[in-house]
Amino acid sequence: MVASRCAWGVSAIAVVSILGYVVRTEAQGDALQNIALGRPYRCSVPVLPGWHGLVDGKCDGDSAPECFATSNVDKFPQYVVIDLGAICEISRVVVYNSANGNTRKVSLECSDDASDYQVLRDGFIFPDKSAMVLSHKFTPRKARYVRLTLHDTWGGGLGGDNCLFLREVEVYGKRTDQPHASGADPLVPFKGQEMTIEYRSLRIFRRYCLGNPALPLRVAVVGDGFGxxxxxxxxxxxxxxxxxxxxxxxxxxxxxxxxxxxxxxDCRALFEGSEQQPDLVLLTMGYSAALGRTDAAQFRQSTVNAVSLLTERTDALVVLVTPPPIVHQDSMGLYQEAIGADSATCAWQVETLASEHKLPLVRTGAVLANSSYDVSDLYADNLHLSDRGHEMLAIVIDRLLAGP
Structure with missing residues (x-):
């Protein structure tokens, strides 16, 4: 077993809906489950819009949304990290290549803290435009994160030389009773990730709203306890x-x-019975759902409903703000209250909707991780940001709205 320590930057993130997955298990009666099914993942380059089907349980399609593809970015190696949501005992990773081409050499690694990675398979080469399946079995080991390194491209494939395609990734194993690596820094998985994503709607807002001093600026905050x-x-x-x-x-x-x-x-109060609708709406959801252990499908539907109401019934610029990572350190306050709570899945769902609706996004985890402060500086306890943490988030949102 080879150990490596690698910090990796991410500039875009892709997540998938947890609804409607096809449940798959290993062939030939093996009791192990595909524990990557429906889990969030991060990609070190932007994902091709709509091509986010990396862990949706569908391994026989080469088109969107079932297939996964990175954007045509000349930046290698590229990384995809799947968050299994807890420490798991894994023993097999299956990678389904796409017949769309380009994807060439891949490596597989795993980690329990997103910092120290162990190599599982180094430098497997897929034939070009071949829907070959790499099924790599290994001695069971504990991990929460599984990383695919996409080293290079064959070129000449669909979408441009640098679009890398995969039909599916499966990780087989079983969950343990340990949700987090002991003493793990909850911000490490977000280091290097872009803190914000903007769309054309934000540029229009800057020009016609912020740039017009004669007009009032009406701002609304909607969402859960984090707001x-x-x-x-x-x-x-x-x-x-x-x-x-x-x-x-x-x-x-x-x-x-x-x-x-x-x-x-509750969003209806912004446009029903009000003559003055907001110019800017900040929507934050996922924090209270994580603390309340809300069912993931229920949370997604609630968030879908809120986004739909705001985008269909108002002309405001809607900016989505993801929930902060929850800390699990026994040296900080509210440790018992934090046990079993994890906002990662909720954050991915928010990001999915931002991508689907082309809404500006603020990744709170990335804001905190890319600051120059430690967890003890950014958090007042395991559940709440400190004054410094709130300040970092305010600064980044202000810069997003102001633009370059």
Missing amino acids: MATPGQAHWTTGLFERLERRWGRAPQIENLASKSFVAE
Whole structure:
């Protein structure tokens, strides 16, 4: 077994819906389950829009959305990291190549903390434009993260020389009772990842709303407990509003509808019975769902409903803010309350919807991970950001809105 330590940067993220997956198990009666099914993953380069079917349980398609593809970016090696959601005992990884071409040499690694990786298979070469299957079996070992390194390209494939395609990746094993590696830094998986993603709607907002000092700036915050600000205490929303006023010379008109019991229908208060709709809506969901261990399918549907209401019933720019990673360190407060809670899956669902609806996105985990501060500086306890953590998030959102 070869151990390697590698920091990897990510510039885009892709996630898939947990709904409608085809459950698959190993062939020939093996009791091990495909524990990668429906799990979130990160990619070190942008994913080709719509081509996100890496772990959807469908291994026989070469078109979107069943097939996975990276964008035509001349940057190698490329990485895809699958988060299994907890420490698992894994013993087999199956990679289904696509007949679309380009994908050439791949390597497989695993880690329990997204920092120290063990090599499982180094440098397997797929024939060009061949739907070959790599099934690699190994001595069982514990891991939460499985990383594929895509080293290079054959060129001449669908979408351009640098679009790399895979039909599916499966990881077989079983879950353990250990959700996290002991003492693991919850921010490591987000290091190097782009903190924000913007779309054309944001550029229009800057030009016609922020750039017009004669118009008032109306801002609404909707979502769960992460969007709630306590008077007299530092919070990312109040910090953002202060920066907006300093930058644009006018105080925003603010409406905060965030609450721990938030439901999608609460969004209706922004446009029903109100003559003045907001120009900007900050929507944050996933934090309260993670703490409440809300069913993942239920959370996704609630988020879909909220996004649909906001995008269909208002003309506001809607910016999605992902929940912060939850810490699990016994040296910090609220440790018992944090046990078993994980916001990663909720964050991926939010990112999926941002991609589907082309809405600007703020990745809170990446904001914190790419700051110059440690977890102890950014968190007041295992569940709540510190004043410094809130400040970092406010700064990044302000810069996103302001533009280059």
